[in-house]
Amino acid sequence: MTTLVLGGTGFIGRRAVRRLAERGQRVAVMDVNPRAASFDEFGDLVSVMYGDITNFEDVVKAVLASRPDRIMNLAYLLGSGDDTPHFTMKLNVLGMDNCFEAARVCGVNRVVYASSVAVSGQQSAFGDRLVNEDDPMHGTSQYAMHKRFNEFQAQQFNSVYGMSITGIRPANVTGPDKVRGSTDHVQCVTLPASGEPARFPKSGFMRLPVHVEDVAEAFVRVTLADSSHHPVYNTGGTPISLGDLADMVRRYLPDANISFDADGGREESGNYLVDNSRLLGEFELEYPPLASRVRDIINDVRRDNGLPPV
Ligand SMILES: NC(=O)c1ccc[n+]([C@@H]2O[C@H](COP(=O)([O-])OP(=O)(O)OC[C@H]3O[C@@H](n4cnc5c(N)ncnc54)[C@H](O)[C@@H]3O)[C@@H](O)[C@H]2O)c1
Numbered sequence: 001m002t003t004l005v006l007g008g009t010g011f012i013g014r015r016a017v018r019r020l021a022e023r024g025q026r027v028a029v030m031d032v033n034p035r036a037a038s039f040d041e042f043g044d045l046v047s048v049m050y051g052d053i054t055n056f057e058d059v060v061k062a063v064l065a066s067r068p069d070r071i072m073n074l075a076y077l078l079g080s081g082d083d084t085p086h087f088t089m090k091l092n093v094l095g096m097d098n099c100f101e102a103a104r105v106c107g108v109n110r111v112v113y114a115s116s117v118a119v120s121g122q123q124s125a126f127g128d129r130l131v132n133e134d135d136p137m138h139g140t141s142q143y144a145m146h147k148r149f150n151e152f153q154a155q156q157f158n159s160v161y162g163m164s165i166t167g168i169r170p171a172n173v174t175g176p177d178k179v180r181g182s183t184d185h186v187q188c189v190t191l192p193a194s195g196e197p198a199r200f201p202k203s204g205f206m207r208l209p210v211h212v213e214d215v216a217e218a219f220v221r222v223t224l225a226d227s228s229h230h231p232v233y234n235t236g237g238t239p240i241s242l243g244d245l246a247d248m249v250r251r252y253l254p255d256a257n258i259s260f261d262a263d264g265g266r267e268e269s270g271n272y273l274v275d276n277s278r279l280l281g282e283f284e285l286e287y288p289p290l291a292s293r294v295r296d297i298i299n300d301v302r303r304d305n306g307l308p309p310v
Contacts, residue, residue, distance in 0.1 A: 002026040003223060004068035004108075006053055006099055007075030009036035011178055012114070012170070015216035016072060016223075021045045025224075028066030030058070031075070053095035059102040072223050073099045073113040078180035082142050092146035093153075100157045100165065112223040115151055115167040115232060117208060118144040120271035132275040133169075133232050151232055158231065166228040168218055171237035171274060174293070175212035176300035185209050188245050189294055192256035193301035199258075202265030203243030206272040210237030211293040214285070221283040229282055236276025238290040241266065248294050252310040 008017050008029030014037035020027045021042040029039070030051035039046035049065065051058035053075040063071070075095055081088030096113060103111050120131050121138030137148050147169075154165040178186045184200055185207040191198035215235055222228060240248070242265075246258040279285060287293075299309040 001070065001224070002028060002066055002068045003070040003072055004028045004030065004062060004066045006030050006051075006059070006062070006071065006073045008072075009033055009048070010074055011175065011180065012173065012212055012216055012219065013037075013072075013074045014039075015212055016074070016219045017046060018042075019216055019220045020223075023220075023224075028062065028068060030062040053098055054090045056098045056102065059098045060106065063102050063106040063108060068108055069110065070223050071099060071103050071108055071111045072219060073111065074219075075099075076114065077143075080141060080143055085142065088142060089146070092143075093149055096150045096153055100153060100163070104157065104161055104163060109162075109164050110223070110226065111154075111163065111165045112219060113150060113154065113165065113167055114219075115169040116143070116147045117169050117171045117234065117271055117274060119147045119151065119169060120274075123206065123269050123271050123273060124267055126271070126273070128273070130273045130275040131234075131271055133230060133234055133278060155231060164227045165231075166222055167232040168215075168222060168235060168279070169232060170215050170235045171208035171210045173212050173215050174209040174297065176297045176304070178212065182207070184242060185240075185245060186297075188242055188258060189249055189297050190301050192249050192253050192258055193298040194305045195307075197257040197259070198246075199261070200242055201261050202268075203241060203246070203260035203263055205242050205265035206239060206269035207242065207245070208237040208239050208272045208274060209245075209290060209293075210235050210287065211296070214287045214293075218279060218283065218285055221285065222279075225283070230278055233279040233282075234274045234276045235279060236274040237287075239272040239274075240290065245294075248291055249298070251291070252295055252298050
């Protein structure tokens, strides 16, 4: 089986590609930054090409060149993109349309794409309860609106053409090399791991970290399935305040210099109570405890800095 991964050299994509190749799957990668990751260890199993998802021809060419059985779309503008609305809309919304339409015209029925926990908006819209995929979406940022519209696009292609397109809503993905998107919960771990101080506005901000390897595995399992029971799945994660995350880091690094300007922030936090039972149940996923993932990240960073593991 061959999978075409759009945006496959990014933070989640490079891990999803490796996980597919480790299973002996053929993978074709299309990205505007084709050299951002190397898959040389997999030889001919993984091929990488330049292509821009905003250009329909590029996407069709990538599909015709690789003849995939599956397409995974991770190409997106991470971060708000609020200062470039035209560019951001082309990448996030037209790019998704190009992916779905190229899949359709080339006869690829199964597509998996990234939505986001951001579709839900603030936790305060729901009160103090878990939110599942059937709950109303309250996200209003440009990024959230684009993800909400992506879910609508997928629903249209599924209902009009009978395609099998499934979305995954990652929570706050974390890992040693994350530089785009939500990063305070990442820096709370990576800065002290390399001996640098970390300072944040409020200790009560709630986050929902989930390790990038666990998210990559979720994308792989959902993509390899012929279909899914639901149109969209929450990855969920572990709800934790930045203050408590700092305490978790101090368990491994007692001298970590992490400070906060103020308490509070919980009431301003995005959706952090998320029901992920659909994804974990249907695709038999289990995440290691957050503390062990935090330790993994600390040790990844320390290894890169020539420091001994903790
Ligand atoms: N990282 C997170 O915390 C998180 C959380 C929720 C949802 N998601 C979603 O997961 C997906 C992947 O996120 P990520 O963290 O790997 O982001 P990333 O920025 O690391 O990866 C995106 C990839 O898309 C590529 N790309 C950008 N513009 C392109 C274009 N015009 N044509 C082709 N490729 C292009 C980039 O070069 C990059 O390799 C995105 O849809 C993102 O919104 C991520």
